[in-house]
Every structure is written in structure tokens, then in C-alpha cells.
Amino acid sequence: MENYDIIGYPHLVRLNPNIPWKTRGNGAVSIQLGRGGKNKTKIGEIDDRDIVSSLELTQDIDKSDYKEVKNIVRETVEVNARTDDENTNPGFVLLEKRSDFELYKKTVTQIVSIDETKSLLRSLKADFEGYKNCRGLIGATSAIAWSPSRDKTYELISYRQRKKWGSRRDVDSVSVKNMDISCKTTFDNYDYDNEHNRLVPNSPCPILYGIRGDDVKELVKAFKIVKSEPVDSWLIFETNQGTDNHLQKKNIADIQPYQSAIIKGSVVKNPYTIEGGHVIFAIEDYTGTIDCVAYEPTKGFRNIVRKLYVGDVVEVYGGVRRHPLTVNMEKIKVNHLATIYEKIENPVCPNCGKHMKSKGRNQGYKCKLCGAKNDKPSITEKQRLIQPGFYEVPVCARRHLSKPLKRMYR
Numbered sequence: 001m002e003n004y005d006i007i008g009y010p011h012l013v014r015l016n017p018n019i020p021w022k023t024r025g026n027g028a029v030s031i032q033l034g035r036g037g038k039n040k041t042k043i044g045e046i047d048d049r050d051i052v053s054s055l056e057l058t059q060d061i062d063k064s065d066y067k068e069v070k071n072i073v074r075e076t077v078e079v080n081a082r083t084d085d086e087n088t089n090p091g092f093v094l095l096e097k098r099s100d101f102e103l104y105k106k107t108v109t110q111i112v113s114i115d116e117t118k119s120l121l122r123s124l125k126a127d128f129e130g131y132k133n134c135r136g137l138i139g140a141t142s143a144i145a146w147s148p149s150r151d152k153t154y155e156l157i158s159y160r161q162r163k164k165w166g167s168r169r170d171v172d173s174v175s176v177k178n179m180d181i182s183c184k185t186t187f188d189n190y191d192y193d194n195e196h197n198r199l200v201p202n203s204p205c206p207i208l209y210g211i212r213g214d215d216v217k218e219l220v221k222a223f224k225i226v227k228s229e230p231v232d233s234w235l236i237f238e239t240n241q242g243t244d245n246h247l248q249k250k251n252i253a254d255i256q257p258y259q260s261a262i263i264k265g266s267v268v269k270n271p272y273t274i275e276g277g278h279v280i281f282a283i284e285d286y287t288g289t290i291d292c293v294a295y296e297p298t299k300g301f302r303n304i305v306r307k308l309y310v311g312d313v314v315e316v317y318g319g320v321r322r323h324p325l326t327v328n329m330e331k332i333k334v335n336h337l338a339t340i341y342e343k344i345e346n347p348v349c350p351n352c353g354k355h356m357k358s359k360g361r362n363q364g365y366k367c368k369l370c371g372a373k374n375d376k377p378s379i380t381e382k383q384r385l386i387q388p389g390f391y392e393v394p395v396c397a398r399r400h401l402s403k404p405l406k407r408m409y410r
């Protein structure tokens, strides 16, 4: 077989984050192969070799090479997949043409079955192989269906030397903060409030760190700023991370569990804190009401939520939990603040030093002892401690797909 080019960037595609049986990040990758034009760009380094890709496809791979390509993919999956883990159900798919974008849309927002994926693949005459329960076929098919043409970001992923796998990662936080400050188009690098280095994954996987951003050139600059243990290899992916692709505008009555929604409504139950530190309030639209939750790991975001009152108009962004049916908030937009009145403390009589009695709503006060009067109003407009606008969970609690406010205002 002759050598082929990687066309464009490899794609790292995140799928519905609310699927209960997902693997950790619910991600899939896809690569387009073919013969490319002369216009090439470096996208990474593996074994001290530059990895380059072609920006445009000039010719598809020869049919006679399909089998060998498939063998390479199969071997790669079988050698590297952790099939002993019960949640790892890999699959790979080879398709001559990109599958329909709507298929990706469905997999990022809803639940897609293995059976429907297999029958679709058969109808597309795809070459595919699934392992164990074959669930990985769903992600693999969607990763091909995703197109970066609408919205996209990039992630530069660096990998550890094999001997380091499973051990504690050494990535210098000070250098990550420096990178965060000097590379403005990167996002979700460091959580200053919670002192959390978000570049570094928690799982014992071979990834050393990932830098997310909007600009490829700046990612390479950022990569040079971050100080760490030796990097074995690195590669830049084009991704749907940070795009809010999982969210759909919904009326409350139409909300389904395991989806993610943007719901506009007015607060009908003031925020309260339950055991575990989770903060809950309820919103209502013309179709129903639903509870919205800021879970404990969202840290300071809960203090924003606690400032809401009944009557405020908000748009809530988040994943829908099944039991009970609640919205796990990722972001909130405060559209309108209600005017809240509060009763003020009864004034003190200047003669007697005792609190005066109210004569009735808005009729002033009178001292029971000496009869002195005061016509101060008994209620006052409460000063609100929150402004209209967007608020998001801190970086340490951010989901892969959530669009950071930093990207929304760019």
C-alpha cells in the first residue's frame, strides 16, 4: 500500500454528556485519509517525527487499499483498547463519504441505539467492527458525521511516556497560569478560585494534558509555555468542545431525561440548599415547572444562584437528570430581575429607646409608651446583589461541550 495523507485535522467529537452508560468523556475520534494537495501543515509530533496533514483532498484512497487500511485500524484498536474495563465497548467504522450531519446532531443531543446505528451503517455500505456490546460504533459513526463548518474549537493533546502511565502527572501550574494569561484564545486552562489545573485529566490514561482553544497557532505557542514531565508525543484535534452543541431550546413540558436544554422561565421557588451543599430553585414557563440544581462541585456558582428570587426571569442551560427530573445547570442567563420588597425593622422611639409599633401597612409607626409618631414606610425595595447577564460554572466543573462565556463574547 502506498502512503496516504491525513486530510485536515483529526476530529475529537464529544457526544451526549448525559448518557448514563457512557465512558468517561463520551468522546470519539475520526481521521480522513486520502491524497492531499501541496498545501500541508504540521499538526503534531510522534516518535520525534513531524505529523503533517493536507488542507484539501485531491483524491480518495484506492479501493484496493481498503483492506489494508482496515487492518491497520483494527490492529490499533485491538492493541490499545482497554476492553477489560466493563464500560469500554469500542468500535470502528470506515466510510467512503461523510455521513449526514443530522446523525451527529442526534447523537450529541439524544439517545441513539446500537441497532439503529448498525442498520444505518449497513445501508451506507460501511465497513465496521464492534467489540463487546458494540456501543463504540455509535460514537465512531457520529465522529465521521460531525463537520467543523458551523462551530469548532481545537485541542492540543500531549501524551505521556509509556513508563509514566498510571503515575502522578507532573505539569507545572505556574506555567499553566502564565500560558492562560498570555494565550487569550485558549480556554478552560486554570481555575483560579478553586486552584485547579484543568489541563490535566483525572483518569489514569496516557494523556498528559490538553490545551483547548480557538486558534491553532496560539495552541502551539501555549504548548511551548507549559512546563511538564517529558512529552512523548502531541497532536492537534479539531473538536466540537466548547460549542454548546448538546443544548436545545425547550419548553418545560417537552423536556426529556438525558437531554440537555436551554429553558426560559421565571423563578417560582426561591433557591434553597439541601444536604450535600446542592442549591435548588424552580422555574416555570407556560407549559410547566422544573427544578434547577447547582450541585456542590459547581462551587462559587451556587452563590450566584442563591441571589435569585421568585419573579426573576432566567434562561437555564444544562443537562436533564431523570430521577427526579431536574436541570443540572452549566450556565444561567439572568434576563430580568424582579423588584423585591422587604419589611424594614420598626424604628426606635427617640424618647424611649424602644421599637415603635406599626399602625398598619404604609401608615407609619407610633410609640406605645409616649405616643411619638414616625411615618417612615414599612417596606423598602430590596437591593439586588446580582446583575442581569450570563453566569457559568467555574472551570473546574466545566463540561467538555459547554461553551465558555469567553467564547460567547468573542
Ligand SMILES: [Zn+2]
Residues within 6 Å of the ligand: 349, 350, 351, 352, 353, 367, 368, 369, 370, 371, 372
Ligand atoms: Zn416613646
